[in-house]
Amino acid sequence: MKKTMLFALAAFAPLALASAVSAAPDSAPADAPIATADEPTLASAVVVQAKIAYRNRSESTAPVLDYGLDYFQRFEPLTVGDALKRVPSVSFLSDVLESDGVRLRGLDPAYTQILINGEKVPGSGSSSGAFGAGADQAFFVDRIPAELIDHIEIVRSNSANRSGDAVAGALNIVLRDALALDGGYVRVGALRFDDKRVREVIGAVWGGQVGPGRLLIGANVQGRRNPKEKLSLRYDEPGASLNNNEVQTDVRNGTDSSFNIAYDVPVGPGQLSVNGFYVHTDRYQNEDSIEYRNGVETAANLLTINDNNVDIQQDSYALNGKYKFPMAGGETSIKLGYAAFQNDEYEFEYETEYLRDSTPFPDGDRFTGDRAKTRITDDEVSAKLEHKRELAAGTDLEFGVQYEGKRRDSRVSEVPRNRYNLPAATPPAYKPFDITSKARLEQTRIDPYVMLSGRSNGLKWEAGLRYETTDVTVQDFVINEKTDKDYSVLLPSASIRYNLTGVDQIYASMARTVRRAGFEYLSPVTLEEELGDNDFRGDPTLEPEKAWGVDVGYERRMGRDGVFGVNLFYRDIKDLIEIYNTGAPGSANDPPDDVTWLYSARNTGDGKVYGIEFDLSTPLSFIGLDNTGVFLNYSYLDSEVKDEFGKRRFNSQAESVFNVGFIQDIPAFGAAFGMTYRKQGEAYSRVVGEEVTTTYGADLEAFIEKRIGKTMVVRLTGSNLLDADKKETFNKFTTIADQRGRSFDEYELEREKAGPVVQLTARMAF
Template identity: 60%
Template sequence: MTLSLLLGAAAAPMILAAPAAAQSFAVQAFAAEDPSGPSTALEEVIVTGEPAMRNRTDDVVPTLSYDLEYFQRFEPLTVGDALKRVPSVTFLSDVLESDGVRLRGLDPGYTQVLIDGERVPGAGLDRSFFVDRIPAELIERVEVVRSSSANRSGDALAGAVNIVLRDALSLDGGYVRLGALNWSDSEYGRWGGTYGAVWGGQVGPGRLLVGANIQDRRNPKNKFSQRFDAPGGTLENVEVQTDVRDGADYSFNAAYSVDVGPGALELSGAFVRTDRYQDEDSLEYRNGVQSDANLLTVNDNDLDIRTDNLALRGRYAFDMAGGRTRIKLGYASINDDQYEFEAESEYLRDAVAYPDEDRFTLDSTRVNIEDAEISGAVEHERGLAGGATLEFGVQWNRKDRDTLIQETPRIRFNVPNAPAPRPAVPAFGAFASVPGGEGTIEETRIDPYVMLSGETGAVKWETGLRYESTRTTITDLTAAAADRVTETDHGFLLPSASLRWRLSETDRIIVSVARTVRRPDFDRLQPALLEEEFGDSDFIGDPKLKPESAWGVDVGFERRLGRRGVVGLNAFYRDVTDLIEAVNTGAVGSGGAGTFVYTVDNVGDGRVWGLEFDLSTPLDALGMADTGVFLNASWLDSEVDDFMGTRRFNDQSDYVFNTGFTHDIPAWGAAFGATYRKQGDAFSRVLAEEVRTSYGADLEVFVEKRIASNIVVRLTGSNLLNASKDEVFDKFDSVADQTARAHDEYELETEDAGPWYQLVMRVAF
């Protein structure tokens, strides 16, 4: 009934609106379609001259916008590298990795990642999209949207990151990017390359933009682990590990814009392929003594990854019924193929030390995830009497996700008492699907919305209502026939309202209130029994899980500093209900007495809050117009009750701090700068395991020189402080042991990767 009423409300204004209303409709409908004009290729390449600042947007919803020029001098390889300089963005990745963006420190599933304002599927079980899959060369700007609007998907409890790609109207001319990369994991380093080209201009009746990019990627990490029987207890073993991730990213994008009939047609597409090989090798030693006589295991764990991301968009906007109508169609997909094997040789299972092998184990796994979304929308915007604007429409999305996770039978030889000697190259058996590893998830969403906006004196405002209805069908092909298919329906009414109050020519206050949702992780929905998933206890998913929902408020103050500077302070709060947490079914687990089968359910509530400060300004007031500085700091906190008491949301860092500067020397055609970043500690508590994570500080610098009117050369250095990631693991056999603090294992792990350097030349033409 609610859906029918809202659809009716969305359609009624189009039917009843009088032509006279159109006369008061200034050309404000879909204002983003009327850009000021493309920048030249020379402007894209040569940014020497004045510091690049954060944009001060005109949006009513609190939004931070950063053009590529803000990041470009540090030559980020990926969108993830760029986002490291943005307020309230944290990562819980390995050193030199920036994949799952954690806005306000929350799990990536709480952050909505958009490309050109549209949802994109990700390979992650939490529905998140890895932003390090998008090369920075594709983007025009990055927007951090702190609250929600009725015309955007409500899957943004923490906020949204909108990656705006270059379009056909953004560039006039072209440029080439050539570079060399050096990583410090050998005496003279390892070398790679980065190559790209972009061109935009008039083609036929419209404008075309095309770009291509190839860049090598490498992350050479060293890890060291110490394992004790308990905190402060006996050192049982140490592990020395190298973890080298080597690969390349390939990308191509194109966009075409042309007037067709009474309207404007925009077509765009982007393809990104990530090829990566991860080679982990480790040696484990008894009692921490690193000698052949104490060698416990030799492990070789390799993972081959190929991920393809494709996004195709079409949009046609035209005048209709006294307003402006837009029709959108889109297709986005991700295809993630992985093959992994792990070979382990064990020693000291008897009294004979290395090189006599006691046991050899070999495992092999392959994973294929195909996730495709087809989307469409019909949206209309029109002016109303009194200067207000009405926007309404219906957005539709169909997701099809196929998962295939298979393993071969484990190969294990006990040496020397095996039935036969271990072959040099053991033969794997046939692949078979693991429990819960083969199935499909189909989701169909129909989301109508209606939104009013306007300006009254010094106040600009927006209010709206969105209804999201989702039908989900889960098919688990590894389950019994009677349990294979589960269907659920959920509907959420999502109100939102924002206002921007101009206090003076320099000061303004922005307030926003919205309701948002977070949909369950895919693995939490599948009713597959996973043995010994939590210590010695089992786990089974619940396909009837409801999404989490939250009411949130943002209150911010912003001041313009001089011509281009800006400083802001924002406070936020989220009240989360139907929080998804693990619960005990009471059933005895596969391990027998003392073990249980756990599942998940919508239990309890949670709260998230924090303060966000950001400053971006040239130092004009100090007579240093050629120097720009930025500083942002976020204090983050939360509270949730779990099976042991109160904690923060898992893995939320308690703060993140960024600062940096750029300085131009116009007389020399040169510039230099640096950024410094520090992320606070994070804590996670799940069944049978607790993890505390901390990171060292990250320092990056650049030096650039303009060597011709159309050529600039930049040298950048990253991770110059050789920041480490340090983790403390408390591991238990059961929740009872966890409560009693009876450890199964206590582990300290640290990893580092060393600095890396990049020399890049950009040539405009």
């Protein structure tokens, strides 16, 4: 760690010295002023879109896809996750109507770097899925209301001036800044769900001159609801008769409240920008299920009644400052940031088991009650010092150092299981909560970098080196175990882009990236029934994954607004981190009826990921339809990794992602309408003891809008119009030998379905 600190100080020294010289009263003449931003957009232009929006054309050397809010807005997405359903290579492995963990190129969310305004943010995994209490290398984008964003960038290949933990790529969610808007607007609306419940949507944004600078403020409150129905069918093996079925309702109800603020002001020779946001999630998940013997849904065949509820309270907030000023013949920027995340959950599960013997209810039956509280707090402090200057005509040098200090505390408190046989004259009382898991992760990163870039005769290029150092401490306070791990990795990167003609471009990028093990994989705490009924315990000695990646593509401009692109990508990944079955029994192991295991994580060797991505976004002007816009993208995704049973794809990687849609503007009536269609390919996962195949039905969304004057628009949107469903097939085995020999412990088919959601929204500028 001492070497790391010395290396970082050495990187800081030239900038600090240059800063001191620049600030001296008798220094050289002032450098050129900082370039001014574009003029802010009028609020009325944001509310009433004058024309169809298409994918923005990014001029970056590295391959980047840029989508403005106006690309998504007419379909009224509630969250950033909803918006991302229309862009290339983004898949989800979520419940129906959910879009939380982004799986760029189909890979686990931990392979995708999520940035807000170019900065990393702390986050948590899903409260209802694996690692709901601990995932920290994946930020769930359904926590960010879409109303906050200005545009979204998909960064396909990394550059030296960005954090290297982006094996699959990066998603940069750029919020509106103080220079983005002039004026304000309000948004009010209502959503009607398939269970006939109605939730509210209300928000407002304003931007304008305040004092010497410009201010932007916004607030948004939106009701969230997701009513679903599930059905599970269980057999001894494929083709056998039905053993039992489980009928389940799953309703997730909540409210997201957000606030954002930004202020941009000239200070001395430079520009100071300060921005912050706050998002609060109040969510209640209610799952009720009934299980029947032989699939016969009568009282005489009732097996279990289960009530599983989770109360979730989440707070995410961040504050960032940036000062950019001319110095030493170039431009220097100093950035400071603080971000925090807190997640509090209270979960209870009550289950009554029937038909445990031949005696009629209630004699011999059993009640089981579990209660648990989880608290996660995440804090991150970041700092950056960067300098960019021209070395020669057409050649720029950029260098700097970035610091990140992170601390995550995780605590799980549980009530000892309350289990008793029925009837009970006086059911035993629940015992007090005990802390069953308490752990802390502290991570310090100091990452210096240097990058050269240039442009000449239609050619743009960049090449750089980034040296990332990581110091991790994991402490388990329950068993008083502490583990320290330091490592560093050198990350080269290079990109070129060349104009073949005035409308045709080719590009190529190469970058080395890294995936750090998340807290849930590193923590040596045993989490009971974390993976279904199975336990999980992390390994603090895990090595990070390292990957070499290549992206090669072609892009063609079509008329004034259109663009077509094709991209091929390849990733060669070393030291893969994957979940595996240790072979030890889990805490809920009760053979022969219930066989559970203790899972962990390990470095399992190497793998490769590859595919091809097409995207088209263009008006149909070439056939005389100037007011018709079409959008189409298709991604073929594949991979290869070896496990105990041979070759397979990366777990849960979708085979493909397909999106197509259109928007038809009708200027004479001040109206427009459009539709999008989405289909995600099959995903397969295999670990010791279980194999899962997941498929999704198609998703259809539509909108119709009427513009009223120049300041108001009313829009009706519908999503999930095809009643999309999610189907999962579970092959379960007791031993590795059984799995190889296809001797099943259980074969299960599960289906989840949700109905349409209709939203009526009005926006008015002022």
